[in-house]
Amino acid sequence: xxxxxxxxxxxxxxxxxxRRGLEGPMLPILHEIQERFGHVPEAAVRQIAAALNLxxxxxxxxxxxxxxxxxxxxxxxxLKVCRAEACQAAGSDAIAGAxxxxxxVKFGETTPDGQVSLEAVYCLGLCATAPSAMLxxxxxxxLTEAKVGALVEEARL
Numbered sequence: 221x222x223x224x225x226x227x228x229x230x231x232x233x234x235x236x237x238x239r240r241g242l243e244g245p246m247l248p249i250l251h252e253i254q255e256r257f258g259h260v261p262e263a264a265v266r267q268i269a270a271a272l273n274l275x276x277x278x279x280x281x282x283x284x285x286x287x288x289x290x291x292x293x294x295x296x297x298x299l300k301v302c303r304a305e306a307c308q309a310a311g312s313d314a315i316a317g318a319x320x321x322x323x324x325v326k327f328g329e330t331t332p333d334g335q336v337s338l339e340a341v342y343c344l345g346l347c348a349t350a351p352s353a354m355l356x357x358x359x360x361x362x363l364t365e366a367k368v369g370a371l372v373e374e375a376r377l
Contacts, residue, residue, distance in 0.1 A: 227263050227264060229267065232268075233267070235249055236271045239252065240271065246268065249272075258290075258294060259294065260283050260290065262291070265279045293334075294337040295330040295331060295334055295335050296336070297376075298337045298355075299323075299336055299338050299355050300339045300354040301315070301338070301340060301353045302341055302350070302351060302353060303316065304342045307351040308351075309350070310351045311364075312363070315363050315364070315365060318365050318368040319368055320338065322372040323336055323338055323375075325338050346361050350362075351363045355371065
């Protein structure tokens, strides 16, 4: 997935116009903008609101409600670490700390080089292989502190 670096008002207008006639066009518009720019820029929120005759608060509410939409660019790779109870019971707190230390960022942050975003998730549905994580779309189960180094190295590639 290649993201466009900068917001482009004309391109957002094209995305909106292509989907405006759909029933419930906001989600398809937001998904396309997220796909194209890697996040939903604030300027696009204003543009969508104006085009769909909505308030900015209504569009902002949708962007912030769904965890797949992001208001800021994310890293080239996204490392999601399960923080739910089953993974915690299997030792994910220590693993989460080791990952934060290895990457040099906290949950919700992106490494300074823009390579890796670290996110907490509250269930990957992999309780039987806890503790679990997901690097981009690849599931990693039965994490141990010993495996953290290899996982972080893979994320930095």
